[in-house]
Amino acid sequence: MAVTTAQLVDWIERYAAVIAEQKQYLTGLDAAIGDGDHGINMDRGFQQVLIKIAPVKDKDAGTLLKTTGMALVGSVGGAGGPLYGTFFIRAGTALDGKAEVADADLVAALEAGLKGVVERGKANLKDKTMVDVLTPALEQARARLKEGASIADALSAATDAAEAGMKATIPLKALKGRASYLGDRSIGHQDPGATSSYYLLRTLREALADPPQGASTSTSYVGREQQPTS
Numbered sequence: 242m243a244v245t246t247a248q249l250v251d252w253i254e255r256y257a258a259v260i261a262e263q264k265q266y267l268t269g270l271d272a273a274i275g276d277g278d279h280g281i282n283m284d285r286g287f288q289q290v291l292i293k294i295a296p297v298k299d300k301d302a303g304t305l306l307k308t309t310g311m312a313l314v315g316s317v318g319g320a321g322g323p324l325y326g327t328f329f330i331r332a333g334t335a336l337d338g339k340a341e342v343a344d345a346d347l348v349a350a351l352e353a354g355l356k357g358v359v360e361r362g363k364a365n366l367k368d369k370t371m372v373d374v375l376t377p378a379l380e381q382a383r384a385r386l387k388e389g390a391s392i393a394d395a396l397s398a399a400t401d402a403a404e405a406g407m408k409a410t411i412p413l414k415a416l417k418g419r420a421s422y423l424g425d426r427s428i429g430h431q432d433p434g435a436t437s438s439y440y441l442l443r444t445l446r447e448a449l450a451d452p453p454q455g456a457s458t459s460t461s462y463v464g465r466e467q468q469p470t471s
């Protein structure tokens with residue numbers, strides 16, 4: 242099976258909607274261990290993405306993802322926005338000219354995106370960042386595809402790994418980014434960027450689900466595991 246640009250557009254639109262819904266929640270997570278702007282940054286960035294991708298929705302997957310990344314880099318300050326921008330630009334570069342993307346090529350493109358995030362942010366595993374979600378998630382996706390799973394099943398496993406990685410940031414001490422300034426006081430809080438990266442996998446799973454899932458609603462994201470605990 243192959244993934245179409247239209248499915249990737251659906252992913253980005255779903256992600257923008259979830260970020261808008263979860264803006265306060267993400268900002269609350271960031272207020273606990275950072276400067277309280279992660280939800281605001283990501284929402285500003287993805288509202289810009291929606292505008293910028295409008296003229297390229299019929300183009301190849303590479304153009305779509307690179308346009309997404311450039312919209313983020315151009316509109317969001319701080320650490321998180323530019324790191325997501327790098328992720329999408331690198332993923333898009335790996336998909337240059339492809340109108341249809343083979344399953345393995347999609348996972349390889351996401352891996353290229355993660356590599357860009359690591360090169361730029363220099364985070365190691367367990368530093369309490371988005372890398373703690375993207376790394377195990379993409380490892381799962383690749384492993385499942387190798388076993389012969391469909392892209393939908395591979396992303397389902399990836400999303401489960403992403404959720405586990407997100408929750409596993411809670412007991413960690415932050416070693417990168419603003420949260421690292423807090424030292425031990427960062428322990429006990431879920432990382433905001435890890436949380437937005439979990440949404441990234443989850444919305445991709447929804448966009449590629451077979452049969453397609455309905456558009457996400459706030460009840461599917463809020464009120465279950467995503468409700469702030471304090």
Ligand SMILES: Nc1ncnc2c1ncn2[C@@H]1O[C@H](COP(=O)(O)OP(=O)(O)O)[C@@H](O)[C@H]1O
Pocket residue numbers: 271275276277278279280282283318319320321322324358361362363364369370371372417418419420432433434435
């Ligand atoms: N060096 C880094 N490598 C990977 N991710 C990082 C790094 N620094 C910060 N992050 C991620 O960015 C998130 C914070 O994003 P955001 O609040 O938008 O930016 P800022 O920290 O500049 O306010 C963190 O929760 C973390 O997941």
Ligand SMILES: [Mg+2]
Pocket residue numbers: 271275276277278279319419
């Ligand atoms: Mg912040």
